[in-house]
Amino acid sequence: MNFDFSDDQKQLRDQARKFLAEKCSPKAVRVVLDGKAPYDKELWKGLAEMGFLGVAIPEEFGGAGAGHLELCVIAEEMGRANAPVPFSSTVYLAAEALLIAGSEAQKKKWLPAIASGEAIGTLALFEGKGNPSPKNVKLTAANGVLNGVKKPIADGAVADFAVVAARTGSSGRDSDISLFLVDLKAGGVEVKSLTNLDPTRGQAEITFKDAKAEPLGAAGEGWSILSQVLDRAAVLCAFEQVGGSDRALEMGRDYALDRIAFGRQIGSFQAVKHMLADMYVSATLARSNSYYGAWALSTNAAELPEAAAAARISATQAFQHCAKNNIQVHGGMGFTWEFDCHMYYRRANAMALGLGSLSYWEDQLIDRMRKKNAA
Amino acid sequence: MNFDDTPQEAEFRSLARAWIGANAPKQYEEELRKSSLGRTVLKNANILEVAKAWQKKKADAGWACLHWPKEYGGRGSSPIERVIWQQEEGPFGQLSRMFIIGHGMCGPTMMAFAREEHKRTYLPPLASGEKVWCQLFSEPAGGSDVAGLRTRAEKDGDDWIINGQKIWTSGAHYSDYGILLTRTDPTVPKHKGLTMFFLDMKSPGVEVRPIKQASGASDFNEVYFTNVRIPDHQRLGEVGDGWNVSLTTLMNERSAIGAAVSTGFPELFEYCSSLMLDDGPAIEDRAVRSKLANWAVKASGLKYTSMRAISALSRGERPGPENSIGKLVAGSMIQDVATYALDLQGAAGVVSGPEDAELAGRFQAMLLRAPGTRVEGGTDEIMRNIIAERVLGLPGDIRVDKDVPFNKIPTKGR
Numbered sequence: 099m100n101f102d103f104s105d106d107q108k109q110l111r112d113q114a115r116k117f118l119a120e121k122c123s124p125k126a127v128r129v130v131l132d133g134k135a136p137y138d139k140e141l142w143k144g145l146a147e148m149g150f151l152g153v154a155i156p157e158e159f160g161g162a163g164a165g166h167l168e169l170c171v172i173a174e175e176m177g178r179a180n181a182p183v184p185f186s187s188t189v190y191l192a193a194e195a196l197l198i199a200g201s202e203a204q205k206k207k208w209l210p211a212i213a214s215g216e217a218i219g220t221l222a223l224f225e226g227k228g229n230p231s232p233k234n235v236k237l238t239a240a241n242g243v244l245n246g247v248k249k250p251i252a253d254g255a256v257a258d259f260a261v262v263a264a265r266t267g268s269s270g271r272d273s274d275i276s277l278f279l280v281d282l283k284a285g286g287v288e289v290k291s292l293t294n295l296d297p298t299r300g301q302a303e304i305t306f307k308d309a310k311a312e313p314l315g316a317a318g319e320g321w322s323i324l325s326q327v328l329d330r331a332a333v334l335c336a337f338e339q340v341g342g343s344d345r346a347l348e349m350g351r352d353y354a355l356d357r358i359a360f361g362r363q364i365g366s367f368q369a370v371k372h373m374l375a376d377m378y379v380s381a382t383l384a385r386s387n388s389y390y391g392a393w394a395l396s397t398n399a400a401e402l403p404e405a406a407a408a409a410r411i412s413a414t415q416a417f418q419h420c421a422k423n424n425i426q427v428h429g430g431m432g433f434t435w436e437f438d439c440h441m442y443y444r445r446a447n448a449m450a451l452g453l454g455s456l457s458y459w460e461d462q463l464i465d466r467m468r469k470k471n472a473a
Numbered sequence: 474m475n476f477d478d479t480p481q482e483a484e485f486r487s488l489a490r491a492w493i494g495a496n497a498p499k500q501y502e503e504e505l506r507k508s509s510l511g512r513t514v515l516k517n518a519n520i521l522e523v524a525k526a527w528q529k530k531k532a533d534a535g536w537a538c539l540h541w542p543k544e545y546g547g548r549g550s551s552p553i554e555r556v557i558w559q560q561e562e563g564p565f566g567q568l569s570r571m572f573i574i575g576h577g578m579c580g581p582t583m584m585a586f587a588r589e590e591h592k593r594t595y596l597p598p599l600a601s602g603e604k605v606w607c608q609l610f611s612e613p614a615g616g617s618d619v620a621g622l623r624t625r626a627e628k629d630g631d632d633w634i635i636n637g638q639k640i641w642t643s644g645a646h647y648s649d650y651g652i653l654l655t656r657t658d659p660t661v662p663k664h665k666g667l668t669m670f671f672l673d674m675k676s677p678g679v680e681v682r683p684i685k686q687a688s689g690a691s692d693f694n695e696v697y698f699t700n701v702r703i704p705d706h707q708r709l710g711e712v713g714d715g716w717n718v719s720l721t722t723l724m725n726e727r728s729a730i731g732a733a734v735s736t737g738f739p740e741l742f743e744y745c746s747s748l749m750l751d752d753g754p755a756i757e758d759r760a761v762r763s764k765l766a767n768w769a770v771k772a773s774g775l776k777y778t779s780m781r782a783i784s785a786l787s788r789g790e791r792p793g794p795e796n797s798i799g800k801l802v803a804g805s806m807i808q809d810v811a812t813y814a815l816d817l818q819g820a821a822g823v824v825s826g827p828e829d830a831e832l833a834g835r836f837q838a839m840l841l842r843a844p845g846t847r848v849e850g851g852t853d854e855i856m857r858n859i860i861a862e863r864v865l866g867l868p869g870d871i872r873v874d875k876d877v878p879f880n881k882i883p884t885k886g887r
Contacts, residue, residue: 099475099476099477099478099482099553099783099784099787100474100475100477100784100787100788101474101475101476101777101780101781101783101784102474102781102784102785103474104474167474347865351865351866351867354867355866355867355868362868362871363867363868365861365867365868366867366868366869366870366871368854368857368858368870370867371857371858371861371862371865371867372854372857372858372861374861374865374867375856375857375858375860375861375864375865376857378798378860378864378865379798379801379802379860382774382778382795382798383770383771383774383775383778383798383802384774385795386773386774386775386776386777386778386780386781386795387770387773387774387777389474389777389781390773390777390780392474393474393475393476396474397475407766408769408770408773408774411766411767411770412770412771412773412774415767415770457763459766460762460763460766461762461763461766463766463769463770464756464762464765464766464769467742467769468746468756471746
């Protein structure tokens with residue numbers, strides 16, 4: 099049994115960590131946090147040059163042709179570094195949707211541009227409150243144009259194109275939904291940036307007014323494709339969350355070792371030690387669940403839906419837990435803008451919602467476990 | 474990344490599977506499969522006898538104590554082969570419970586510190602289950618603080634005279650031998666005045682009294698020593714070095730990789746899948762689903778944490794520290810799971826008799842046994858200290874009794 103990443107994959111992780119430590123310091127993240135740039139363009143360029151943007155994209159479409167396990171280890175490092183770039187929207191959502199359902203021409207047009215850093219993509223799914231559900235898709239598609247409003251869209255303000263979920267029927271079934279590709283630079287779209295919990299990853303509202311769109315995948319297949327995309331993204335985001343959990347835990351540990359109060363290191367108090375031990379437990383459970391998700395993703399196993407939901411829940415909980423208690427270990431200083439703790443707290447809580455909330459995924463997990471048991 | 478056996482592992486697995494398939498006591502399989510925390514019983518047989526018979530059968534065929542050297546009754550297997558055996562043994566592994574302490578802790582301690590002739594005499598019958606061993610460490614005044622123990626050993630010619638009391642000794646009532654940690658010098662700081670021995674539990678002056686647990690069952694004992702004589706050649710390690718010897722024992726306790734920990738989750742999921750609540754099936758209730766999902770990811774997290782450790786063994790490496798979370802997570806989880814299973818039953822949850830209760834009182838038994846799980850083998854708090862100190866590198870507790878002679882340490886809080 100080798101339920102672990104290979105030596106090559108671990109080497110890639112080290113390489114990504116080193117690269118990000120150099121190019122994505124907390125100081126660099128703060129440029130975006132403070133609103134001085136919508137995302138870190140230099141870093142984005144560097145990620146393209148390193149081959150990280152296209153690591154799971156086949157060589158024929160300009161990628162490195164590695165695989166999802168390689169993407170998982172890079173995702174972990176992106177989370178650890180709190181990277182302020184549209185990586186998850188472009189790579190986990192847009193690229194995966196194209197890989198699953200794109201025509202040859204669509205793949206040829208967008209995938210090489212993603213791998214080279216020239217195109218930023220995203221998924222336009224939500225329309226205000228609510229979780230992923232065909233019911234919540236009201237935006238309509240007819241005669242090759244889209245009409246409606248999507249929000250929030252992660253990285254929507256900087257994206258070049260979007261995969262858009264649209265209503266093409268009214269039968270009340272999943273087959274009412276189809277997916278479309280929209281070139282956001284081509285007109286018919288109005289983009290508005292939205293203030294959000296985590297300024298290091300933008301959110302936007304996009305209004306589509308007779309926006310030209312081409313179908314992505316077969317008509318009526320939208321929801322089925324979307325479900326696969328969300329499962330894949332759940333695993334990949336889980337790795338970002340695992341990386342973020344580990345970093346928040348390390349920050350708390352380091353502070354507990356450095357900080358003296360009552361004449362001793364605060365890390366010698368059991369109340370603090372036990373809090374950190376519990377963070378380690380959460381982070382470890384999340385890592386192990388995420389590894390299982392990675393295995394299912396990389397082998398396209400029938401277990402993927404269940405494994406993805408478990409990874410999503412476990413990693414969401416762990417990141418929220420570690421980020422919140424990292425602030426607690428830091429005390430008052432953890433609540434300042436100056437300290438980095440809040441960047442992870444913001445990211446943890448924003449990521450907990452991005453693909454649908456925790457309660458949504460809990461519900462999904464139980465459905466999927468029941469299905470498996472019934473089978 | 475894969476879950477596949479290497480060719481050698483696959484070969485070992487098929488050997489083990491074939492032998493178990495042909496030899497295991499299948500008549501008890503169903504009952505053993507259905508056993509859960511606080512409820513491992515066979516209706517029509519004495520489980521100790523069944524366990525001993527199965528162990529002897531394994532030993533005769535060379536399948537006992539896989540990780541031990543052959544000359545002491547083991548198989549000389551690699552750690553990963555031991556894990557594969559456990560996987561294949563499945564529910565029959567429940568029958569090994571009475572041997573866990575002997576095989577996992579006493580045996581390795583004997584191997585590391587006993588004289589060669591003693592190893593050859595005592596280890597093979599321990600491996601074959603003909604002789605059962607227990608571990609006599611904890612005392613009323615030394616639980617988490619094991620080094621605070623007070624049982625005295627005083628030299629008398631070639632013998633040592635033992636006086637004192639042990640507590641929480643698993644299986645002392647059916648044990649033939651035990652390893653015993655004593656205080657030989659109370660005038661030095663507590664960790665320095667300890668010495669380890671092994672002894673015959675039938676020695677004159679040894680008295681075993683079962684403890685009636687909060688659950689009503691009796692798995693543990695108090696053991697009293699009144700002028701018990703132990704010959705010096707049964708000493709394990711140097712005089713005054715007992716603490717280090719005991720660390721060998723305890724390290725073995727915590728290194729049991731791949732041993733399944735009970736979380737209660739499979740039982741709860743199965744129960745909820747068929748349970749009807751007042752307004753519909755439990756499994757369709759949002760509150761129930763949320764609870765189940767949260768426990769599901771803990772259970773799967775533990776499972777795959779264990780898989781990662783097993784993978785390290787498979788590569789011939791030492792597993793990382795992540796395995797230390799198992800008991801900490803599972804202990805409080807099974808307690809919460811049992812509490813919730815009863816909550817779902819309403820007032821009927823109070824009924825615990827096997828004839829009248831839901832699922833033959835399985836969750837009630839779990840509830841009453843669970844507090845012990847959070848204490849035995851290291852309390853939740855000790856486990857958190859271990860993670861904080863050994864994994865995260867945080868400072869140890871400030872020990873006010875560290876450099877104080879043992880007989881000057883206060884013995885009463887007030």
